[in-house]
Amino acid sequence: MDLNSLISILLGGMAAGMVLFIVSVGLSVTMGLMGFVNLAHGAFAMLGGYAIVLSMRHWGLPFPAALAFGFVAVATVSVVFERLLYAPLYRARELDQVLLTIGLNFALIAAVTLGVGPETQTVQLPGWLSGQTDLGLLQYRTYSLVLIVAGTVLMLALLFGFERTRIGARIRAAVDNRRMAQSMGVDVGRLFTLTFALGSGLAAVGGGLGAEILGLDPQYPFRYLVYFLIVVAVGGLGRISGVFFAAILIGVLDFVLKIYFPKGGTLFIYALTLILLLARPQGLFGKKGS
C-alpha cells in the first residue's frame, strides 16, 4: 500500500470518527452524570438531521445557519423531554430507563416517518464544501477535511469548557461523585438539564454533519445505536478526550474493515469491544470506579 492511499484511508476514517464523536460526546457526559441509560440519543441526532435538511430545503437557510437552527431546535425539544420524561426516572431501575428510551425511539421514528416520509434524505452541501482540496501529497474531499477540523476544534472547545470553567468543574465533580458534589452545593439536576440540552444539540449537529456519511432516514436511531454506545463505552463515561479518541479509533477501524472485509467486517469491532469491556469495564480511557 502506498502512502497516498494510507493517508486517504486515515482521513476518511477520521472524518467518520468525528461524526461519531460529535454525536456521542453528549451521551457520554449525560450517562456519566446521571447514570441514565439513554438509548434515545441517536433519535435526537436523527431529529437534528431532519431539522437541518428540511430547514435548508424549505426555508433556504445556508448550511451553517441550518446547523445552528438544528442545534437550538433539538436542544429545546430535548429539555422538554428531559423535564417531562427523563426526570421522573432518575432514581428508577435501569430497566425502566431502557424501556422509556426505546419507546421514545419508536415514537420519534414513527413521527418522522409520518411527518416527512420513510425515504432517505440528502443534504445539499454548499459549493465551497463539495469540492476537492489539494493537500500537496494528494487531493481530498473538502467536506471530510472540514469535518476533521470542526471535530477537533469542538473537542478542544469542550475540553477547555470542561477543564477550565466553573460549570465544567461542577460537571466533572458530579460525574466523579454525585452525592459529594450535591452536598457541596452543586445543583446536579440543573446541571444535568444543561448538559442534556448541550449534548442533544451536539447530537443534532452531528446528525446533520454526518448525513453525508451515515445517511439519514427514519431507521437511523436503531441502526447506529450500537455504534454510539460502543464509542461511549470504549471512551469511558464522562471523558471528553476519551470519547474523542475512541470515536477516531472506531471510525478508522470501521473504514479500514469496510474496505478490506466488506462482508461483516464489523465483526471485529464487536469482538474488540467485547474483549476491551471485559478487561476494562470502565472503558479504555475511563477512570476506575467511576
Next chain:
Amino acid sequence: MNAPMELARRHRLQWWEALPWIAALACFFAFPNYLAFGTQVLVTILFALSLDLVLGYAGIVTLGHAAFFGAGAYTVGMMAMHWGWNEPLSGLLAAALVAGAIGLASGLVLLRTQGLALLMLTLCTMALLEQAANMGAEWTGGFDGMPGLSFGKIFGLFGFDVLYYKSQYLYALATLLICFLAVRTLVYSSFGQSLTGIRENLLRMHAVGAPVRARQVIAYTISAALAGVAGALFAQANGYVNLAVLGLERSAGVLIVLILGGYGRLYGAFVGAIAYMLLEHLLAKAYPTAWQLGLGVTLIVVALFARNGVIGMFDALRRRFGGTRT
C-alpha cells in the same frame, strides 16, 4: 393460617393455573384457521418466559437475548440443511445444548460486570453472532438465510411442516408446557428464591455467603437454553431461518412483550405475548407507522406509570378494591 404453611401453599399448583392451557386447547378447536398464528404466539411466550428467568428473577438486564433465540434457530436450520438431520425433537435438544453452551460461555465472562458495561456486552455478543451468521454464508446462508427447510415427523407419526398447522400448534404447546413446568419448579425452588434475593439486594446476598455469580451464571445458562428451544421451534414452524432472528429488534421486541405482561411473575410472558401479538397482527400490517407510534407511546407510559405491566396493574386494582388478600 400461620406463615410457613402460607408460604408452602403459595407454591402449590392452583386450580386456575390449568386455565391458560385449557384455553389454549379451546383455541385449537375454536380457531382452526389461526393455528399458524397461534404457534407464533406460543413461540413468543416461550421466548419471553426464558427472558423472565434472567430479567424478572435474576434481575439481569440484557439487550442481547435474541442471541440465544438465533443460536437455537440456526442450530436446527444448519443441521437440517447440511446434515439432513431433520428429526424435530432431537433438533430442539441440540438447540437447547448449543444455546445453553453459548449462554454458559458468555455468562461466565459477561456477568462479572454490571450496569452499562453489562448492557453493552450483551448487545455486543448478539451483534457478534449476527455478524458471524452474516459472514459464514456457506454455512448459514448469510444475508439471505436458509429458506425452505423441511423437518421430519414427530415420533415418526405426525407430519410437521409449514402445511400441518394442527400438529405444529400442539407440538409447540406441549413444548411450552414442559418448559413452563421446568421454569415454575425452578423459580419456586430454593435456587429461585436465591435468584430473587440477588435481584432485590445484591450486597446482602454476598454478605450471607450466597454464591451469587454461580447462581447468575446457572440462571443465564438455563434461560439461554430455553430461548434456544424457542428459536428452534420458530425455525421448525416457519421452515426458514434468517438474520432477523438475531437482531436488536427481536431482543427489544421480547423485552417489550415481557414488560407489557409484567416480569418476574411467570404468567406475564403469557399475557404480554398474547396481547402484543394480537395487537401486532391486527394493526401492524395495516398501519405499520401508527403501530410503531402507539408502541412507542405505550412503552413510555408503561415506563413512567405502570412499571409492573398489565398483570401488575390488575394486582394494584385488586389490592385497592379487593380487600387485603394478596
